Amino acid sequence: MTTTAVREQHANVTTYLPNEPADAVVFAACTEDVQTTVRICAAHGVPVIAWGAGTSLEGQVNAPRGGVCIDLSRMNRILAVNSADLDCVLEPGVTRKRLNEDLRDQGLFFPIDPGADATLGGMVSTRASGTNAVRYGTMKDNVLSLKVVTADGRLITTGTRARKSAAGYDLTRLFVGAEGTLGIVTEITLKLYGIPEAISSAVCPFPSITTACDAVIATIQSGIPVARIELLDEVQVKACNAYARLSLAETPTLFMEFHGTTAGVHEQAELFGAIAAEFGGGPSEFSVKPEERSRLWQARHDAYWAALLLRPGAKAVATDVCVPISRLADCVEATKADIVAMGLVAPIVGHVGDGNFHTVLMVDMDDAADLAKAKQFMARLVERALAMGGTATGEHGIGQGKMKYMAAEHGEGALDAMRAIKRALDPHNIMNPDKIFTL
Amino acid sequence: MTTTAVREQHANVTTYLPNEPADAVVFAACTEDVQTTVRICAAHGVPVIAWGAGTSLEGQVNAPRGGVCIDLSRMNRILAVNSADLDCVLEPGVTRKRLNEDLRDQGLFFPIDPGADATLGGMVSTRASGTNAVRYGTMKDNVLSLKVVTADGRLITTGTRARKSAAGYDLTRLFVGAEGTLGIVTEITLKLYGIPEAISSAVCPFPSITTACDAVIATIQSGIPVARIELLDEVQVKACNAYARLSLAETPTLFMEFHGTTAGVHEQAELFGAIAAEFGGGPSEFSVKPEERSRLWQARHDAYWAALLLRPGAKAVATDVCVPISRLADCVEATKADIVAMGLVAPIVGHVGDGNFHTVLMVDMDDAADLAKAKQFMARLVERALAMGGTATGEHGIGQGKMKYMAAEHGEGALDAMRAIKRALDPHNIMNPDKIFTL
Structure with missing residues (x-):
């Protein structure tokens, strides 16, 4: 499609970055559609930009040089759920919420939750994480294998369903976080987890950001396997109180979640409570009731709307x-x-x-x-x-918005290595060009 | 050095593969030594092969085209231990046992244990894992950042000490498992873990391999966070009985280890015991005594010697x-x-x-x-x-021994992508050539 409205919907709309639409939008129904589109674009030197749900925050879906946007949202089949192996195979247009709705009956879940109901393809490509990453890792840690259409239209497979391998270069991790600049993901094999026997949550106020952070460090050091440990500053707590009609003390606050056995989550919560008290935090409010937990985490996930x-x-x-x-x-x-x-x-x-x-x-x-x-x-x-020895982005990615920090973070040598890889796999620079870095 | 004895010691001695020595061995004392050596070799088109402890099993350290072996074992300083961040920075010649001896006083440990007392540089390069990987992951999951000398003698840094990042291509994971074919690792930042409050172990006999494996599947699915779950078949049990003077029933047997709080490891062991019984396994023998645990795991780690x-x-x-x-x-x-x-x-x-x-x-x-x-x-x-949908090697790597399976496992497309990356980062093919694949 080439109507202005469709093209503009398929470019950045989430941030201060301009909306830079592609010249056309192709709705792919299958891997062959992606291959055909890439081959045609390759023959004409036309850029190709992949699209999932459009929730990325750094302009990853913009088309600064025009080209063709491939909308993958119709490729949304869950192809296999292998419960004995705790893995599943799906198309890139599946969203994380739908995946979890599908898995619930089998007692399984996929933990990565970047707030928005992103597609798994987008989550792969931006190396998404979210609240559960402290326990379950990021997309980097939870993708077993990918099928990817490369710049020449070939379909490659980056791994197997085996849990680990020492067989050659880690292509899976190369495509995870590459923001579509090296190829377009058309199939994803993910690790899954059993829904824990027990889940409990806690809210714990602290006198200051520093005491809250010190309690977090002590909690992590002590080996308590927290599933979530989220800080809201007093400004955000105030906003959440107003938006979600909560009545939390308006002070820096940790939202926690514990996963495990019934006895295990109880013990984790107790250990955390003792650590929090050491740093002047508390009293913690605990809850094991699903509706109370949902209300709390909904408030956390609505932080963006509350802030408005x-x-x-x-x-x-x-x-x-x-x-x-x-x-x-x-x-x-x-x-x-x-x-x-x-x-x-x-x-x-x-x-x-x-x-x-x-x-x-x-x-x-x-x-x-x-x-x-x-x-x-x-x-x-x-x-x-x-x-402070950190990174320009923990989970939003580079896109267009943070390209200017790449050299400062990585150094020219590492950035040159990335450019060399890009040139090797996409010699005509058609895959989402001018994202992450320019050539 | 160029004496035959030293050159032969610095090539493959662990397997059926021939010993193919380099023409000379350089003992690097610092990163600059590595850079200088690589630059000289690059100028003359001479292969460079990195050496740590020589414990690799697929000929990774052989020099089929001659060249210079860089022995990194003298680069063995632990540069920093950041206990608040649970990470450390070290040179590639540090061995895993020495690292853990050094960390013990601080209540920390590094879990990856590939049996042999390998160097961390070698473990990075072969994507090593071992008995703890089921809980703590492999080297892929435990390296935060690397410094690498690339084929042009430049030193690049692949990441930061931040726990996660979405800033560009994952160069860290590209060098992990690359077997020295893309560059030589000269500094490593690793994740660390707190030594668990409690550790318990168990030995559980089963009537058959199948029942033991079914118990393992059920254990993993149930979410019990086992730290180790190792199968020994009846032949290996017999060998261990003889070598380590144990008196285990000579039947397929699981060796387990549980990490957590005192109550937690007790609960894990009970849950496992119930699952094992369902599949006809048991009775399990549990132990929380360090000396008994050590004896058991020593027997497991001595499986190789016992087999002899x-x-x-x-x-x-x-x-x-x-x-x-x-x-x-x-x-x-x-x-x-x-x-x-x-x-x-x-x-x-x-x-x-x-x-x-x-x-x-x-x-x-x-x-x-x-x-x-x-x-x-x-x-x-x-x-x-x-x-069966698996991989040619879970942890030994490809080296020379398994090159012939690369196309069957990955397909020509993915293998071509690996070759393209190799050519991009090492255009004159001097970094450990003819390993993993030929160009």
Whole structure:
């Protein structure tokens, strides 16, 4: 399709980055459709951009050079669920919520939850993670194998269903997080997990960001296998109270979840409570009731919508960084000080067990000065994270928005190695060009 | 050094593969030594082969085209242990045992244990794993960042100390398992873990391989976070009884280890016991005493030496494959049948939680027919694993010994992608050439 409306829907709409539509959108129904489209584009040197649900945050789906967008959302079949092997095979257009609805009856789940109901193909390509990553890892850790259409239209398979292999280069991990710049994922084999016998959640207020972060470090060090450990700063707690009609103390707060046996989650919660108390946190409120847990985590997942209440009319611009956990309190505190000094409205939420946190900036998009200030803040945030030995992005990816930090983070040598790989696998630079880096 | 003895010591000595020494051995004391050596070799088109402890099993350290072996064993400093971040930074010549001796006082450990006291550089390069991988993953999952000297002598850094990142291609995972064909690792940042509060072990006999494997599947599916779950077939149990003076029933047996809190390991052991009983296994013998646990795991780790008793004068040739766990019993049973049919002496041990198992063939190296039979058996083993959706090697790597299976496992397309990456990063093919694949 080539109508303006469809083309614009299939480009970036989530952030401050401009909407740069492709020249045409192809709706692929099967792998052969993808191969045919790529072959035609390759013959004419036309860019190819893959599309899932359009929830990426750094302009990954934009078409700055035009070209063809391949919408994979109709390739949404779950091809196999192998419960004995705890794995499944699916097409890239399956969304994470639908996958989990499908798996529930079999007592299985897929843990990675990047907030939005993204497609698994998009989650593979941006190396997504989310609240459960502290226990279950990121997409990097949960993809067993991929089928990928490469720049010449060939279909390759990157692995097997075996749980581990030492047979050659790890192509799977090369395509995970490559943002469609090396090929288009058309089939995914994922690890699955049994739904835990027991799940409990806890909410624990702290006097400060630092005490909350110190409690997180102690919790992780002590080996408590927390499934989720999320920080909300007092600004975000206030927003969640208003949006989700909660009555939490408006102070830095940890949201926790424990997975295990009934006795196990009880013990984990107790151990955590003792650690929290050591750092002046608490009292923790625990819950094992599914409806209370759902309400809590819905409030956490609605942080973005809640934040919008803080500045009516503004648009939310989410960004993320990740630092070694020992630097987390410093990084969050310095970031909060910057928010105050710059007069911004920007709650902070974090997957703090990984050292990863987000700021959600409320920006008046019609005010050029306001947007410029937001960009300045984001640049300082990344520089702060890099100076602390961290990364420019824990889970949102590079896309267009963070390309400018690649050399600072990786050094020219590593960036040249990435470029060499890109040239080797996509010599005519047709696969999602001008994302991650330019050639 | 260029003496024949030193050169031969620095090539393959562990298997049936020939000893193919380099022309000279350089003992690197620092990263600059590696860079200088690589630059000189690059200028003259001379191959460079990295060396750690020489424990690899597929000829990874051979020099079929001659060249320079860089011995990294003197680069053995632990540069930093960051206990708050649960990570450490070290040079590639540190061995895993020394690392753990160093960490013990701080209550930390590094779990990956490929049997031999390999260097961490070698473990990175062969994507090593071992008995703990079912709980802690393989080297792929436990390396945060690498410094690598590439084919042009440049030093690149592949990541940060942040726990996760979505910033560009995953160069770390590309070098992990590349067997030195893309560059030489000169610094490694590893994840660490707190030594568990409690560790318990168990030994559980089963009436058959199938029942033991079914118990393993049920254990993994139930979510019991087993730290180790190892299968020894009756042949290996017999050998261990003789070598380690144990008195285990000579039947397929699972060796288990549980990590957690005192209450947690007790609960895990009880849950496992109930599952084992369902499949006719047991009674389990449990132990929480360190000396009893050590004796048990020493016996497991000495499986190789024990196996040598089964055929005095023979040499042990170890090989491994990995299959989806649902096919494990079939694969092991078919392999045992083949061992019997071919009249071989070959105990089986397996990291069965991952679907990975080893056969240790007792071969009379002076008897060409005996060696030919062993090779025939190994080829059939790999073909069997591939036919079951598995991989040619779970943890030993490809080296020279398994190159012939790369196309069958990966397909020509994926193998071409690997070759393209190799050419891009090592255009003159000097980094450990003719390993994994030929160009």
